[in-house]
Amino acid sequence: MTERCYRCGSANVRAIKMEMAFAPLKAEPVYALGTPIVCLECGLVECSLSEEPIRKLRERALLQAADTAAGGQALQRIA
Numbered sequence: 001m002t003e004r005c006y007r008c009g010s011a012n013v014r015a016i017k018m019e020m021a022f023a024p025l026k027a028e029p030v031y032a033l034g035t036p037i038v039c040l041e042c043g044l045v046e047c048s049l050s051e052e053p054i055r056k057l058r059e060r061a062l063l064q065a066a067d068t069a070a071g072g073q074a075l076q077r078i079a
């Protein structure tokens, strides 16, 4: 494997297992396991999520968008 960091160009990169928690505002956190490529020079972490956490985040984002839309309409009515 001859991966390089795309930000700093260093070859000092490693695949390191990681647990991530995504906490959208007003929504339950989404936990995901991943094995991102971590640059040990500049600290860049590059990772793709699997389908399951992506689906959950998409659902929560849609819920938030609906909330924001409702709030926006309410504000317009007040004004």
Ligand SMILES: [Zn+2]
Pocket: 005, 006, 007, 008, 009, 010, 039, 040, 041, 042, 043, 044
């Ligand atoms: Zn780097």
